[in-house]
Amino acid sequence: MDLRQLASLIRKGDRVALAKGITMAENDPGRASGLLRRIGVPGNAFVVGITGPPGTGKSSLVDRLIEAYRREGLRVGVIAVDPSSPITGGALLGDRIRMTGHAGDRRVFIRSMASRGWSGGLSRATSQVIRLMDAAGFDLILLETVGIGQSDIEVVGVAHAVMVVLMPGLGDDIQVSKAGLMEIGDVYVVNKSDLEGADNMVVSLLSVFRGGVRSPPVLKVSALSGEGVDKLVDALDSIRSRFSSGNLELRLRSIKGMIVETARGAAMQKLAEATDAKAERLAKQVLGAELTLEDAAAQLA
Amino acid sequence: MDLRQLASLIRKGDRVALAKGITMAENDPGRASGLLRRIGVPGNAFVVGITGPPGTGKSSLVDRLIEAYRREGLRVGVIAVDPSSPITGGALLGDRIRMTGHAGDRRVFIRSMASRGWSGGLSRATSQVIRLMDAAGFDLILLETVGIGQSDIEVVGVAHAVMVVLMPGLGDDIQVSKAGLMEIGDVYVVNKSDLEGADNMVVSLLSVFRGGVRSPPVLKVSALSGEGVDKLVDALDSIRSRFSSGNLELRLRSIKGMIVETARGAAMQKLAEATDAKAERLAKQVLGAELTLEDAAAQLA
Numbered sequence A, B: 001m002d003l004r005q006l007a008s009l010i011r012k013g014d015r016v017a018l019a020k021g022i023t024m025a026e027n028d029p030g031r032a033s034g035l036l037r038r039i040g041v042p043g044n045a046f047v048v049g050i051t052g053p054p055g056t057g058k059s060s061l062v063d064r065l066i067e068a069y070r071r072e073g074l075r076v077g078v079i080a081v082d083p084s085s086p087i088t089g090g091a092l093l094g095d096r097i098r099m100t101g102h103a104g105d106r107r108v109f110i111r112s113m114a115s116r117g118w119s120g121g122l123s124r125a126t127s128q129v130i131r132l133m134d135a136a137g138f139d140l141i142l143l144e145t146v147g148i149g150q151s152d153i154e155v156v157g158v159a160h161a162v163m164v165v166l167m168p169g170l171g172d173d174i175q176v177s178k179a180g181l182m183e184i185g186d187v188y189v190v191n192k193s194d195l196e197g198a199d200n201m202v203v204s205l206l207s208v209f210r211g212g213v214r215s216p217p218v219l220k221v222s223a224l225s226g227e228g229v230d231k232l233v234d235a236l237d238s239i240r241s242r243f244s245s246g247n248l249e250l251r252l253r254s255i256k257g258m259i260v261e262t263a264r265g266a267a268m269q270k271l272a273e274a275t276d277a278k279a280e281r282l283a284k285q286v287l288g289a290e291l292t293l294e295d296a297a298a299q300l301a
Helices: A003-011 A015-027 A029-039 A058-071 A090-102 A121-135 A150-158 A173-178 A198-209 A229-244 A248-273 A276-287 A293-300 B003-011 B015-027 B029-039 B058-071 B090-102 B121-135 B150-158 B173-178 B198-209 B229-244 B248-273 B276-287 B293-300
Strands: A046-051 A076-082 A108-114 A140-144 A161-166 A187-190 A218-220 B046-051 B076-082 B108-114 B140-144 B161-166 B187-190 B218-220
Touching (some): A003 A121, A015 A029, A015 A121, A029 A121, A029 A248, A029 B293, A046 A058, A046 A150, A046 A229, A058 A076, A058 A140, A108 A121, A121 A140, A121 A248, A140 A150, A161 A229, A198 A218, A248 B248, A248 B276, A276 A293, A276 B248, A293 B029, B003 B029, B003 B121, B015 B108, B046 B058, B058 B161, B058 B229, B108 B121, B121 B150, B140 B150, B150 B248, B187 B198, B229 B248
Parallel strands (some): A046 A140, A046 A161, A076 A140, A187 A218, B046 B140, B046 B161, B076 B108, B076 B140, B161 B187, B187 B218
16 A cells, blocks of 8 residues: 555544554654655644653543543544553553553544654654544544653643643652643643642642742542543643634644654664664774764764 | 863762762763763773663662672762653652662762653763763772663663563563563573562573573572572673673673764754754744645754
């Protein structure tokens, strides 16, 4: 099947074609880039980035959001960013299995992205998968990250709305603030609201924003019982309505994020193609003191 | 203080100067590069990379190794790679606190690297910190990764010996093999050997290597009780003796890894410097359909 045909099938919402396109984005950057040129940036899907430390219950919240949006009749795409290593956690696997409760639902498409490496490949592929799901007619895309650090913050840069998931007992606001999470969220969720300290966490988050320019909503939610999920959906919907009414700022932010991530991916790709033989030759020169390591790196880059 | 003075103090083993150099490597790539040109690649320290999934007890093993090497009279440097986010885990913090049992020891230097982002910065800084510790006279450097995925595999590429830490119950050998861990280890440790399934894990690892070219040692260890740590040290010492006798292959491998990581870091740095304004302008062109996202990314990169 040529790329033109594949693009056309994806636009018709063909699930097999979509899956094929996603696999191409993950494994074959060159061909995927050709496919994506045909796909363009459809711009109909509203993208929600979901980040926060591991263990805060992001996947369970995603599950609740799928339910809520399906009730509204929306087609929901989910991109779950897993670390490359399949052995890093039964929890992650368990989460994915839980989500497959929606597996029989033709209006839900869940894709777990096993990264080809954090250094650019993941981010590039994530942007591309968003564009593919968008083209395939999904109204809303939930992009769930692992919550490991900087790379998450990069990944959510392509979203129209960023939801930061926290939980009681994570430590004081100063730590949350240090992690860079206070700058990126459009909605803050204190999940596991049944745990002690949830109210304190909310107060402490609000106090961080007080006096600042931004005052994003801070919501107590229990993904377990479903309490507070309706308010979370309301908060996201208020951003979604701005998006739907053609808000340029949101669209620009997302496209900008995608450009940066795609460029990063391309740079990494180019470096990976720099032959092993060349690195080996340079290493020999460094070992022989003919070349500084700094100059060798510059020659390789 | 100028870079020449700083380099000279580091070479004399001055701990404050070393700490200053490391901070420079983390925060100021440009100046650090100047410092590192003066430091060169000393090549006296033996670098052990320690990787494996989270929760397998890497930090406790590092603690045991510090004890063992200190008994041998070696000066030990430890680089613990933490994810950027300080809130990702009490466990990590707990590990670091545990290690500070060695804090009063002037012949041990422990540095936790809070990454400035996974995309290259961490790897670059790691190579540089190794060279700084090496210059400061540390005989052995333990480089402990977070165990999150591909970036770990890149980080340990700079080591002379790679120790992969696993534990019973991680799943079958096929999964371990998928994660790319079977290719990179020089020594395999099944930690938490008191847990059920430790023997099975060892058998299953050995069966993966059977018939292959490589047959790295597979050792049962309990970091908790200390059982098996002596055999682990023996296994590492046998590689260390090859290193000490001037083995070029080990040295080349490490320098090659450092060149690649330094080049990767430089490429990312360059991209980060591409002005935000430029990305914004390109995003507007993409939104206006004057430019494809692919071409915009190419222009940015």
